Amino acid sequence: MRRNRNRCRPSRPERWRRRWGHSLRLRLITVFLLLALAMGAVFMSGMQRAFSSGWRDAAKPLVSDYMDRLVADLGSPPDLGRAQALAARLPISIRIEGPQVNWQSHPDRQFFGGRASEWLSRTTADGHKVVFGPGTIPSHGMFGWITLSLLLCLLVGAYAYVRRLLRPLDDIRAGAERFGRGVFDTPIPLRRRDELGDLAARINTMAHDIKAMLDAKRGLLLALSHELRSPLTRARLNAELLPVQGEGSAPRERDALLRDLGEMRDLISDLLESERLASPHAALQRETVDLAALAREVVADMPQAAAVALDLAPDLPALALDRMRVRLLLRNLLDNALRYSAGAAQPPSLSLQAGEGGGVMLEVRDFGPGVDPAQLAHLTEPFFRTDGARQRATGGVGLGMYLCRLVAQAHGTALEVRNAAPGLAVQVLWR
Structure with missing residues (x-):
């Protein structure tokens, strides 16, 4: 399993490529660097072309005149003492070839060839050839490091500025995540008055409007549910008082009416409870609860659950x-x-085991046909039923799993639903 997980994990260059494609900051810094390099390359190329064409013709007579003066200073035949003093005083190298003197000031230096050799070589009257070349140039490596340090400082400064410029995007992203979870109490901070600041202000206004609509919907639903309870209770009471006369259609109609009224009562109760739990101000009446004892009580109160298999681990911790x-x-x-x-081949099971890292893991599993994998993510949505063609008498109204999810979320945990092959398993880790 670990080998397959490593095989599916993207490589480091691929992760960096994805991160670069996702990060607006990194792309802006890349554009800044490429622009700086392109400008530097264009500037250096232009300067080199300017020096290589115009300045070469202008410098040629000056260099030739200077070479003539140096050769005249060396004398004919060339004086080695003067040549050594000249090579020590100037950053040049000297090579003398002729019938009397053969000498080179810097044996490790290479002299220019081609057209540059014509500029930097002279022949004396006695047949000696004097060639000049580059000598020992003072090292300025520190300037290179300083230049590199300045470039790095510019890069860091540009990154800091871009990060500060795009900081509102982090606030907008965090705010959008809060609003998506239904937390509207903390608006997005308005740090600047630019376009990003205007965008954050508009998102805050949108979130305020959405919160107002949700509160209005919740208030309307609660009001309707409360108002429906009274006539529903009276209708159930009147149905209970209907006379029962022998066997026939009247008892069946009375029982069907009571069953429908009971479903309506349960639906209203579920709606009220779901709205209370979905509210951000839902209050829990916490107390120390022994989950194993509570599971036994619930199974005992449900006559149809007598066959449920209980797997309750001993010495489970009591939770609030x-x-x-x-x-x-x-x-x-x-x-x-x-x-x-x-x-199914066997009845459902209810299991309570010690959870990893503490807490108690609850699992309720059936051994039925299971659920289509495409529908698993929708099981905990309100009013969702896996088979839309079923009657409500057998399929319910679709609020049971939704209420379970809300109860788990109100306690700070989550409801996990999976196909157990066979059947469906629902897990909750209580802490």
């Missing part, structure tokens, strides 16, 4: 949880597992 909300989660998970276990 909201007992009523966790009970709701357990009932919904067990009800969902029992609903889809009809005709």
Whole structure:
């Protein structure tokens, strides 16, 4: 498994390439560097061409006159003492070839050839050839390091400026993530009054409008749910008081009416509870809860769950949880597992084990047909049912798993749903 994971992991150059393609800062710095290099190359090329064409013709007579003066100073035949003093005083090298004197001031130096050799060589009256070349030039390596340091300082300064220039993008990204999670209390800070500052201000205004719409929707839904409870309770009471006369259609119609009214009552209760849990101000009534004991209580209160297999590890730690909300989660998970276990080879199972790194791992699993992998990500969405053609009497209204997800999130954990082959497994790590 580790070998396959390493094989799928991108190489370091590939990771850098992706990071460069994703980072606007790095691309701006790259453009800055390429522009600086291109400008330097164009400037050096232009200066070299200017010196190689115009300045060469202008410097040729001056160099020739200077060479004539140096040869005249050496004498005929050339005086070695003067040649040595001249090579020591000037940054040049001298080579003398002739019938009487054969001498070179710098044996390790190479002399110019071609057209430059014509400028820098002279022949004396007695047949000696004097050739001049580059000598020992004082080293200025420190200037190269200083230039490199200045370039690096410019690069660091440019990166710092670009980073400061694009800092609002980090704030906008963090703000968008907060708004996506439904946290609208902290707006995006407005650091500057440029285009990015205007963008952050507009996103803040959009988030404020979205929060107002969500609050209005939540308030309307809560108000409607509360208002529907009273007439629904009266209708159920009137249905309970209907006379039952013998066997026939009247008892069946009465039972169907009571069942429909019960579903409406459960739907309203689930809607109210989901809105309370979805609110950012949802308050949990935490207390010390023994999850194993609570699981046994829930199974005992559900007559249809008598066949559920319990796998409860001993000595599990007691946790600070909201007992009523966790009970709701357990009932919904067990009800969902029992609903889809009809005709399965074995009944559903409920497991409580010690979690890795502490806490308690809860798993509820059925051994039914499972769920289409494309639908797994939608199981915890409100009003989602895996089979839209089923009747509500068998498929529910699609709020059970949504409520379970909200209960888990309110406790700071997450609901994980996966195909267990066979069946479906739901896990929650309580801490």
